[in-house]
Structures are given as C-alpha cells and as structure tokens.
Amino acid sequence: xxxxxxxxxxxxxxxxxxxxxxxxxxxxxxxxxxxxxxxxxxxxxxxxxxxxxxxxxxxxxxxxxxxxxxxxxxxxxxxxxxxxxxxxxxxxxxxxxxxxxxxxxxxxxxxxxxxxxxxxxxxxxxxxxxxxxxxxxxxxxxxxxxxxxxxxxxxxxxxxxxxxxxxxxxxxxxxxxxxxxxxxxxxxxxxxxxxxxxxxxxxxxxxxxxxxxxxxxxxxxxxxxxxxxxxxxxxxxxxxxxxxxxxxxxxxxxxxxxxxxxxxxxxxxxxxxxxxxxxxxxxxxxxxxxxxxxxxxxxxxxxxxxxxxxxxxxxxxxxxxxxxxxxxxxxxxxxxxxxxxxxxxxxxxxxxxxxx
Amino acid sequence: xxxxxxxxxxxxxxxxxxxxxxxxxxxxxxxxxxxxxxxxxxxxxxxxxxxxxxxxxxxxxxxxxxxxxxxxxxxxxxxxxxxxxxxxxxxxxxxxxxxxxxxxxxxxxxxxxxxxxxxxxxxxxxxxxxxxxxxxxxxxxxxxxxxxxxxxxxxxxxxxxxxxxxxxxxxxxxxxxxxxxxxxxxxxxxxxxxxxxxxxxxxxxxxxxxxxxxxxxxxxxxxxxxxxxxxxxxxxxxxxxxxxxxxxxxxxxxxxxxxxxxxxxxxxxxxxxxxxxxxxxxxxxxxxxxxx
Numbered sequence: 189x190x191x192x193x194x195x196x197x198x199x200x201x202x203x204x205x206x207x208x209x210x211x212x213x214x215x216x217x218x219x220x221x222x223x224x225x226x227x228x229x230x231x232x233x234x235x236x237x238x239x240x241x242x243x244x245x246x247x248x249x250x251x252x253x254x255x256x257x258x259x260x261x262x263x264x265x266x267x268x269x270x271x272x273x274x275x276x277x278x279x280x281x282x283x284x285x286x287x288x289x290x291x292x293x294x295x296x297x298x299x300x301x302x303x304x305x306x307x308x309x310x311x312x313x314x315x316x317x318x319x320x321x322x323x324x325x326x327x328x329x330x331x332x333x334x335x336x337x338x339x340x341x342x343x344x345x346x347x348x349x350x351x352x353x354x355x356x357x358x359x360x361x362x363x364x365x366x367x368x369x370x371x372x373x374x375x376x377x378x379x380x381x382x383x384x385x386x387x388x389x390x391x392x393x394x395x396x397x398x399x400x401x402x403x404x405x406x407x408x409x410x411x412x413x414x415x416x417x418x419x420x421x422x423x424x425x426x427x428x429x430x431x432x433x434x435x436x437x438x439x440x441x442x443x444x445x446x447x448x449x450x451x452x453x454x455x456x457x458x459x460x461x462x463x464x465x466x467x468x469x470x471x472x473x474x475x476x477x478x479x480x481x482x483x484x485x486x487x488x489x490x491x492x493x494x495x496x497x498x499x500x501x502x503x504x505x506x507x508x509x510x511x512x513x514x515x516x517x518x519x520x521x522x523x524x525x526x527x528x529x530x531x532x533x534x535x536x537x538x539x540x541x542x543x544x
Numbered sequence: 545x546x547x548x549x550x551x552x553x554x555x556x557x558x559x560x561x562x563x564x565x566x567x568x569x570x571x572x573x574x575x576x577x578x579x580x581x582x583x584x585x586x587x588x589x590x591x592x593x594x595x596x597x598x599x600x601x602x603x604x605x606x607x608x609x610x611x612x613x614x615x616x617x618x619x620x621x622x623x624x625x626x627x628x629x630x631x632x633x634x635x636x637x638x639x640x641x642x643x644x645x646x647x648x649x650x651x652x653x654x655x656x657x658x659x660x661x662x663x664x665x666x667x668x669x670x671x672x673x674x675x676x677x678x679x680x681x682x683x684x685x686x687x688x689x690x691x692x693x694x695x696x697x698x699x700x701x702x703x704x705x706x707x708x709x710x711x712x713x714x715x716x717x718x719x720x721x722x723x724x725x726x727x728x729x730x731x732x733x734x735x736x737x738x739x740x741x742x743x744x745x746x747x748x749x750x751x752x753x754x755x756x757x758x759x760x761x762x763x764x765x766x767x768x769x770x771x772x773x774x775x776x777x778x779x780x781x782x783x784x785x786x787x788x789x790x791x792x793x794x795x796x797x798x799x800x801x802x803x804x805x806x807x808x809x810x811x812x813x814x815x816x817x818x819x820x821x822x823x824x825x826x827x828x829x830x831x832x833x834x835x836x
Contacts, residue, residue, distance in 0.1 A: 242742070242743075262743055263743070273734075273736060275734065275736035276740075277755060278732060278737075279835075289745050289746075292746040292747075336744065337744075340744060340745060
C-alpha cells in the first residue's frame, strides 16, 4: 500500500448546536481515488470543504504529505477543486478559465499558453478554447472545470458531486474519463458522491458516512460484501432487512424460520440479506440442511422483469423477502403464487447489533 | 390599434394573439407617455427656437439665436463641464461608499438582511428637502462636523454653500439608489466562483479584483447610470447646499425659467440636459454590450 498522502485526523465541525462532522479520521494513500459516500446531509461535502480550506474545522487536524494545513487559507493549500455546479467564471472564456490558476502563480505567457493547450487536449475540448461557459453543454463545462483544477498541478484533487448534474449516459462516460485521468496523473483524489454506483465503480477506497460520522472505510468489495454496520449494508446495494432478537448464540428465530448466523449475537439485532444472494427452489427440490445454508418457505407474490435481473417478492409469514435472479436463457421456472423454498448461505446472513 | 391591424392580418395564428395582447397592454402607458412626456419635450424643443423680448414676453419667431448664444458663451460651456464633472464625482463617491454596504447586505441572510434593506430604503421615505436641511445643520460653520474638528484644533472648514456641500449631500441622498441597483446587479455573483478562485491560488484581494468585481459590473453600470442621471437633474439639494454660488444646469434652468423669465434659454438648457442623459444612456448600453 502506498504511503499516506492526506490524513484527516479527528476532525469535527459544529455549527452552534448542530454537529455536521464528528470526530472523523480518514487516511488517503498517495495516488488513490477515495469516495466519500453518504446520503445528503451526512457531512461529506462539509468534510471536503474543510480539506479545501473553505470551511474552518472546529477541532482536529488536516495533514497533506508532511504539512499540517489545518490553519492554512484555501489559496495557499495547493488543492484542485471541482464543484458540483462547476463554478466556471462566466466572464472568462474556456482558455481564460483554465489559465486562471496559472496566472495567479505568475507564470509566463508562453508557458501558460502551452499548459492551457495541454489541459484542453487532456479533457478533449480542442476547438472550444474561445467559447464562454454558457455556450457549453453540461459535460463540456465539467471538462473545463476538471482541466482548470488539474492544470495547476495541485498536490490533490477534490471532486464535489461532479457527475450529479449530468444525464445518465454522459455520467457513465465522464465517470470513466475522470478515472482514466486520475490514474494517468496518479493524483490523490477525494470524490464526494451520494451515488453508490459511482463510488463502487470508480474508487480505490470507499468511505461511507452517515450523520456526520464515518461508518466504514474499505475497498468497494469490502464495503459491499462485508458491510461493517447496518447503515452501510442498507445504503450500499439493495438489501432485505429484518429485526430479530439474539440469545447469545449464533441462531435467531425470524417468524417461523430459524436462521443460523456466522457469529453469536445478543440483544436486538438487524438481519440483512442481499437479494441476489438468495436462491429459489421448488418445494420438491429444497436443498438438504447442511449447516452452511439457511432456508425458509414462502409464496411468490410478484415477479418483475427488469432486464438483466428478475426480481421476485416472496411472502414469508408477515415479512416480504426481495429476491434477485440473473436473467438466463433457460427462462424463469416460477410464476406468481408459486410456493417455494428460498435459500442462502449462512455467510450471507449479515447480522448487526442495533444501536441503543 | 389601427396601425396594428394590418400586422395582425399578416401574422400567423400563433403570433397574432400575443402581439395583439402586447399592443393592448402597452396602449395605456403609451398614451400617458405621449401626453405627459413626449408632448412637453416637443413643446420645449419648439420653445428653444423662440425669441424672448426685453420684457420677457415670448416672440413666436423661429430662430437659432438662443442655441448659438449658449453654444458660444463660456459661462454656459463651463457650467455644462462643471455639472458633468461634479455629477461624475458624486457618482463615483456614491459607488465607493455603497459597494461595501450592498455587498454586505447581499451576503447576509434572514432577519439581518431584511433589517438592512429597510434601513437602506428608509431615507427614501423622507423628502430630500428635509435631508438636505439635515446636512445644512451638520456641515455649517457652527455645525456638528466643524464643532468636532474644533476640538482637535482643526478648522473651521467651509463645507457648505460650495461644491463640497453639494457633493457630500447628493452622495448621501443617492446612496439608496446605488445600493439597490448594485444588489439587483449582484445576481450573477455566486460565492462558489470566489471559492473556485481561492482554490486556484488567488488571494482574497486578487479574487475580488478578478472575479467578484467583474461579475458585479452590470450592477455597477446600472447604479452609476441611475445616480449620474439623478445627480445631473437634482435641483433642491444643489440649490440649498450650493447657496446660489455653484452654477449647475438644473439650478440655472430654474433661475432662467422662474426668475429671469427667459424661457427660450431655459428650454435650450433643458434640451442640453436631455442630450447629456442620452449620452449617458448610450455609454451604459455600450458598457452592457461589452460585458455580455
């Protein structure tokens, strides 16, 4: 693992009685792309703005490399920033926007012109240098914002929901482009998003935030497959969620079904099962009980075909279990109203102690 | 409406109704303007070519005499230059003192903002006459300013019945107009632009000069146009604070029309004021175009 480049150390931000970010610690390795993922209002943008220096921290430290920048004003932080709304200067052309940061650094005209040209090529905006922001599409504005932030060769790049103003198709394209550029320049990047798909698809590490706190930091696979908290399991990917009560061993009773868990639990707990981890079987072909799987009987209430997967709602006692099956050429052997057995591995039965 | 009829017949179905509606809605104000604004100006123009007899009676013969006399009289040329320069100075000073206030109000929120806006507008609720007399009390030889200055052994300075008094008084009186215009023009300002500038390494001062100021230029242009026009045409404040010693276009028009009873001269001077307004408006239009 590369060395730490950005260290956010126990940072708290309070506004009078409201705590926006609470005791947040995060280490970003050099050259990596880290997502700050969470619902709106979770404090991820505030965290980004504290790293950029636009919002002062209430307590804690922010260190880049070996330099403590906690009290450094934003214009001396040497950090590139791309806003959700792009914030391109409306009175300046594309080239002037990109040249802005170079001019503040007092570079010569020839050097500025060369660097601006390089930056325009990097983000594929050739021929648009003399346009003004309002003459550009959302995607083009996004590229200008990116070029403007990158051309100053900052030590770090911060992206605040950079894709949320783009339509779905463009979003996928820009996602790949941003990732490409980030890897080509090997620039340490923090990426704020509320979109789990973006976070999982683009980033080396995902930091999930909720209510001003960090819930989990891990690789996309970690966060998805091994969520640390009930919130992470619920926020990243679809999930079934049931409440149960643990008795100190590794089984719980849910309605009439008895489920095995990977570890002993006690007190009130949340059980979570990913829809795509569940298999359906006809009653006659129920898998043998081997201690490695859980199973429960139910009735298919509704079947929804959504392209690459088929979703089924299975009624079990008073709960509904969402099940996803990959679409296959063989077709779907079940119909609405069918009695079935649902099964899933014990390891896929996630259990979280509820917070008091 | 009769003039609009052929156009209506030619217009296609989609265009017809909005056009007719627009014409109908514009008609009342068009009539009011024609009677209350256009006619008097035409009358004034006509008047400027008449002759005034020795006794002050109007002689209705067409002559360029008044125009020629004013155009060649250094007294009037100096007055035009003085009026323009003093008005420009007032406009500049008003801008300088109003900008920080407008900026502060624009950036504040909630109750503070409402209170500040009310405070800015409240002087407009008092007549300019009352406010001008207020300035007389403050600026006169025994006034507040000179009294305070005498404490530190300075003064007394002559702050009234000269151009200084007019500049001070009008600057204060024009501030609400400037502040409201600036705030109206701050629409393009988004603090994200300033944050972007800071993140690109520009110091707060550089950010203000290269981002904030250019983005607020439309408001500055509007406020300056408005204040310049009001300053040129202001009569009461220059009359009271100038004490009859500072000769400006507006006060001279009053003098010619009411005291000397030379209406053709008053008419010519009025037309010159109109020309100055036209020039200011043209300059404003050019400035806006350049900003686009």
